[in-house]
Amino acid sequence: MFDTEANKNTVFAKFEKLSERVDKLRAAGRTPFGMRFDEMLSQTRARVGNAEILLAGTNNYLGLTYDADVMEAAKQAIDTHGTATTGSRLANGTYSLHLDLETDLKEYFGAASAMVCTTGYQANLAALSTLAGRGDHLLIDADSHACIYDACRLSDAETIRFRHNSPEDLNKRLSRLPAEGARLVVIEGLYSMLGDVAPVAEFVEVAHSNGAMIFVDEAHSIGCYGENGRGVSQAQGVLDKVDFISGTFSKSFASIGGFCVSRHEALELIRLVSRPYLFTASGSPANMAAARASLKVIASDTTLRKQLWDRVHQLYSGLTDAGFTISSPPGPIMAISRPDEHVAVAEWNQLMDQGVYVNLAVPPATPQAKSLLRLSVSAAHTEADIDQLIAAFRGLAKGD
Amino acid sequence: MNQMTETMFDQICGILRAHTKVETKIEPETLIGADLAIDSVEMFDLVMEIEEQYDISFPLEEASDIDTVQSLVTAIERITNV
Numbered sequence: 001m002f003d004t005e006a007n008k009n010t011v012f013a014k015f016e017k018l019s020e021r022v023d024k025l026r027a028a029g030r031t032p033f034g035m036r037f038d039e040m041l042s043q044t045r046a047r048v049g050n051a052e053i054l055l056a057g058t059n060n061y062l063g064l065t066y067d068a069d070v071m072e073a074a075k076q077a078i079d080t081h082g083t084a085t086t087g088s089r090l091a092n093g094t095y096s097l098h099l100d101l102e103t104d105l106k107e108y109f110g111a112a113s114a115m116v117c118t119t120g121y122q123a124n125l126a127a128l129s130t131l132a133g134r135g136d137h138l139l140i141d142a143d144s145h146a147c148i149y150d151a152c153r154l155s156d157a158e159t160i161r162f163r164h165n166s167p168e169d170l171n172k173r174l175s176r177l178p179a180e181g182a183r184l185v186v187i188e189g190l191y192s193m194l195g196d197v198a199p200v201a202e203f204v205e206v207a208h209s210n211g212a213m214i215f216v217d218e219a220h221s222i223g224c225y226g227e228n229g230r231g232v233s234q235a236q237g238v239l240d241k242v243d244f245i246s247g248t249f250s251k252s253f254a255s256i257g258g259f260c261v262s263r264h265e266a267l268e269l270i271r272l273v274s275r276p277y278l279f280t281a282s283g284s285p286a287n288m289a290a291a292r293a294s295l296k297v298i299a300s301d302t303t304l305r306k307q308l309w310d311r312v313h314q315l316y317s318g319l320t321d322a323g324f325t326i327s328s329p330p331g332p333i334m335a336i337s338r339p340d341e342h343v344a345v346a347e348w349n350q351l352m353d354q355g356v357y358v359n360l361a362v363p364p365a366t367p368q369a370k371s372l373l374r375l376s377v378s379a380a381h382t383e384a385d386i387d388q389l390i391a392a393f394r395g396l397a398k399g400d
Numbered sequence: 401m402n403q404m405t406e407t408m409f410d411q412i413c414g415i416l417r418a419h420t421k422v423e424t425k426i427e428p429e430t431l432i433g434a435d436l437a438i439d440s441v442e443m444f445d446l447v448m449e450i451e452e453q454y455d456i457s458f459p460l461e462e463a464s465d466i467d468t469v470q471s472l473v474t475a476i477e478r479i480t481n482v
Contacts, residue, residue, distance in 0.1 A: 140460075152460060159460035161437070163448065173457045369441040 015346050028342075029349035032360040037080050038086050042066060043380035046357070053352070054066075056375045056389055058357035062304045063380025064254035064296070066143040070293040085282045089116075089271070093282030101292045102259075108299055109230060109245060111261035113268045117276070120219050120248025121147040123258030125154060126248060127216065128186065130270045132157035132299075135181040139173060140214065141165065141198070143191055143367045148217065154276070155182075164367065167202040174210035179367040183212035185377075189217030189221035193366050193374065194327075195333030201236040210384075213243040222298070223252025224332050229298045229305060244395060249283075252298060255290035303364040311386050315377055318390030324385030327372075335361070335372045344371035347396050357391040409473050415453070416469065419446050428470035454480055 002019035025031060039047040043063040046056050077097060082365070087093035098116050105114040117123040128151035132138045136157040145166040153160040163169035170185060185207040187198045200216060207214040217229035224236030228301040229252070233239045243264060249257035253367050260267065271277060283291075291360055311332065316330040331383075337345035341362045348360040351373070359374040366372055376388070413426045415424060420436040432438050442467045447463050450456075450472075454478045 142448070149460075160457045161448075161460060172455075175455055176455075363441050364439075368445075 019192065021110065023094045025345055028345045030352060032348055044193045044378055044382075044385055048172040048352075048357075051355060053082040053355055053357045054359050054385055054388055055217075056377070056381075057357055058378065059220065059251040059376050060254065060378050060380070061220075061252045061308060061376065062254070062294075063295060064252065064294045064304075066380075067294070067297060069297070070254055070290050071183075073289040073293035074286040079286040081285035082317065083286070084284050087218055088278055089153065089279060089282045090145040090278050095282075095285060095288070096290070097285055098282060101295070104292055104295055105259055108228075108295060109261045110240065110263075111245075112263055112265040113266060114259060114261040115271060115277065116283065116288070117258045117260070118280050119256060120258035121150075121248055122276045122280065123248065124148055125151045125258050125264050126215060126274040127260040127267075127270065128184070129154035130274040131215075131244070132182070133183050135179055137177055137183045138186060139170060139183065140186045141188065143187065143188075143193075143216065145188065145192060146365075148186055148188075154318075157181075161361060165196065165198055167199060167206045170203065171206045171210065172208070174212060183207075183210065185212050185214045187214070187216055189216055189225065190331065190333065191216040192220050192333065192365075193361055194328055195331045196333045197221075197331065199236075200233050200242070202239045202240045204238045208241070214241075215246065215379065216242050217246045219246070219248040219258075220251060220333060222247045223237075224234070224305065224308060228302075230297045249287065249294070250292040251292040255287045255294060257287050257291055260377055304324045304379040308377060310385075311379070311381045312377050312382065314376070315389060318386065319393055322336045322390060324393060332377050334375045334377070335370075336375075338371045338373060341371045344373060347373060350396055351392050354392040354395055356389055408476060409469070412450070412469060412473055412476070415446065415449055422479055424432070426469055428468065430469045431467055432469060432472065433467065448449070450476065 004016060007013050037046040037048055038158050041047060041061050043066050046053050046055055081095055085093040085095060091347060102116050103115040117126050124147040133157045133158040138152050138155060138157045138159045138207050140152060140159060140161055141164055142161045160173050162173050185203060186205055189200060190197055204214055216233050221231040225230040225232045230239055233242045233245060244260055244262045246260045247258065250253040312330050312332055316326060319326060324336050327337060344360060344362065351358055363369040363374040409442055416426055416436060419438055419442055422437050424435060447458050451458055454476055462475055
């Protein structure tokens with residue numbers, strides 16, 4: 001309950017409406033944001049209170065968080081290097097682990113340069129805010145993730161949005177720009193909320209024909225798309241034409257951290273001037289080692305991707321058969337649009353009652369102000385897990 | 401307001417009316433958010449529609465500074481060099 005009188009004219013006054021919204025969510029059942037998981041039982045199961053919950057909103061696409069080699073690498077890194085670096089990459093925070101991971105990423109993507117950051121959010125912030133400077137133009141997809149918008153705010157470049165997944169609109173906007181200044185187009189391979197894939201090859205063509213470079217955030221798609229899992233850029237045959245690729249270690253890589261790779265060697269220079277890269281502590285030894293071990297699996301093991309896509313198609317068929325409309329073609333992220341926030345919250349609670357956790361996504365975090373039930377599939381899900389998910393959603397459709 | 405600005409103001413009012421459920425007279429000093437109850441998400445769509453109509457691109461920084469109807473008209477005028 002917000003204390004209006006106590007917070008009047010304070011920094012908290014502006015949060016009154018937000019507080020009322022949170023109160024309404026709580027009144028409808030559990031708190032869906034920042035929910036407490038009491039114990040993780042596996043990649044796909046957790047204990048919440050006394051209930052065992054099937055997890056279908058984790059972004060743990062390949063299920064590597066419990067992979068024996070990944071776990072062992074993290075443990076060994078703590079034994080060898082301790083729990084933290086306690087410093088910036090530019091000072092005392094660059095260990096052999098960070099450099100080895102950068103070498104592995106360059107090799108994996110066939111890139112000339114690679115920069116590892118502490119989180120995926122910071123990787124975009126570090127690269128975009130520094131690459132595009134005063135007099136330059138950043139052209140971003142309207143449905144871009146918050147970290148891309150935040151990077152634009154931090155940059156001195158002028159930012160122009162183009163219609164989501166529309167190379168035609170991008171072309172129009174590029175043609176309106178003055179000849180002076182550099183141009184950087186920013187898209188995502190797979191969009192995190194609606195699970196739709198970008199026409200990366202078309203965007204590459206439009207960007208380059210207008211004298212722009214292109215930056216593709218493959219945070220959700222690495223490990224899932226393309227031969228050897230290099231993402232949507234690889235799946236569409238343009239990996240060698242994309243100028244910059246960013247990603248995160250917090251999804252398929254089963255760790256925390258982020259990176260930017262480029263076919264341009266000059267990316268290396270921004271390490272010296274990028275504030276989000278410089279003024280933060282580097283990734284922990286355990287996180288770097290886990291990401292490196294995961295990369296080995298992602299690059300060499302195709303069975304996990306096959307398992308993931310088998311489960312994706314099973315879930316997609318099951319949900320559509322149950323009468324639900326999925327926002328995008330089959331993919332590791334599936335979003336189901338609900339009529340409004342009230343319905344979405346009620347259904348999210350019903351799913352939890354049935355032992356199923358999905359993500360609840362509501363405006364302003366969603367495109368087109370949609371209220372969504374968002375699912376992410378994992379290679380660690382079994383056929384029986386997917387059947388359980390479908391049954392839970394069938395319960396919603398029947399009003400159970 | 402000169403004649404061209406007046407025409408643009410009328411056009412903008414037409415677009416705003418399509419985006420608001422509040423029935424009020426739209427004046428230059430009308431606040432798009434507070435008076436017309438157009439939230440940030442709706443404002444996004446509104447800007448896209450205006451960009452289409454005038455064949456312009458709003459820099460993101462400029463779009464976030466718009467509060468009144470007049471400030472919107474002024475921004476469009478600046479971009480289109482009216």
